[in-house]
Amino acid sequence: MTPMGEQGMPVGETAAQLGLTVRTLHHWDEIGLASPAARSAAGYRLYTDDDLERLRRIVVYRELGLDLDAIRAVLDEPGGDVAEQLRVQRAQLARRIAQLQHLDEDLERMIAAQEHGILLSEDEQRATFGPGWDTSWPAEAREAYGGSRQWQQYAERAASRSADDWKAVTRTVAAFDEELGAAIDAGARPGDATADALVERHRAVFSQYFPITRQMQVHLGRMYAADPRFAAHYDAVRPGLAVWLRDAIEASARAHGIDPDTATWE
Known part of the structure; x- marks a missing residue:
């Protein structure tokens, strides 16, 4: 009692x-x-x-x-029927367990993406991005930008991307390079309508990684021209393309009321 x-x-x-x-x-x-x-x-x-x-x-x-x-x-x-009530509850529990397992897998991928950037092995990276890809770049990027909002956005997108998804991104970037090369061949100049359209296209293409503002784009353009690796990439598409793209981005920024010399990464 x-x-x-x-x-x-x-x-x-x-x-x-x-x-x-x-x-x-x-x-x-x-x-x-x-x-x-x-x-x-x-x-x-x-x-x-x-x-x-x-x-x-x-x-x-x-x-x-x-x-x-x-x-x-x-x-x-x-x-x-108590047993039947418990069977129903057990089935609901099994569904919840499956949902939690999927959530755990998603969290594992998100953690790995935040820590590594790209969730592909080195061999998969080379197969996806081509022979010119340096597998140390993701680690360098995290070292430089790991605490930034853009890295977080990049990692959130990377967490859900497969090798095929990355190949699609790579194809889009390669196609844009060809558009830039064709514009150079056609005599486009920074500040003209063709160049301005390509600047808009550049921001859309590279926003696949993280959202890019016009001010951030100015910083990217200057990096393309100043960093030997980026400059070599663009100049391999067409000689002088790295500087041309930088100048086109800055001309577009001025047209939108942005002084490239005071543009901030925001």
Whole structure:
């Protein structure tokens, strides 16, 4: 027998014994799920042994994941199939476990992307990005930009990209290089309509990595011309292309009210 007064146990003691809150017991009483059988002379709830046994069963089923309506059906419906109720709950639990496993896999990929940038092996990187790809570049990029918002955005996109997705990005970039080369061949000059259109196209293409503003684009253009690796890439497409692209980006920035010399990375 549970230690209690002559009529029953007060609500506070009952809640403490079962690891519940008084508010929970009041709620269960209000909805008719577990109402105390007795009241004190002052009108306070008192829980009998039978009440406590019902409460213990409710706690067990609630910990198994049944909602209150399902618990009521298990406890109160004559001939209710408890095993079937539990099978339904188990099936729901299996679906939730599968969802959590997928979430865990997604989180693992997100962590790896934040730490490494590209979730491809070195061999996969070379196969995806071509023989000119340097597999040390992702680590260098993280070292330089790992704390930035742009790196976070880049990693969020990288986390969901497969080798085929990266190949599609690479094809888009390569096609843009050809557009730049064709513009040079056609005599386009920084500031003209063709160059301005290509500057817009550049921002769209490279925003596949992270969103690029016009001011950020100015910094990228200057990096293309100043960094020997980027300059070599663009000048291999057409001699002088790195400087041409920088100048085209700066001309477009001026047309949009941005002074390239004071542009900030934002």
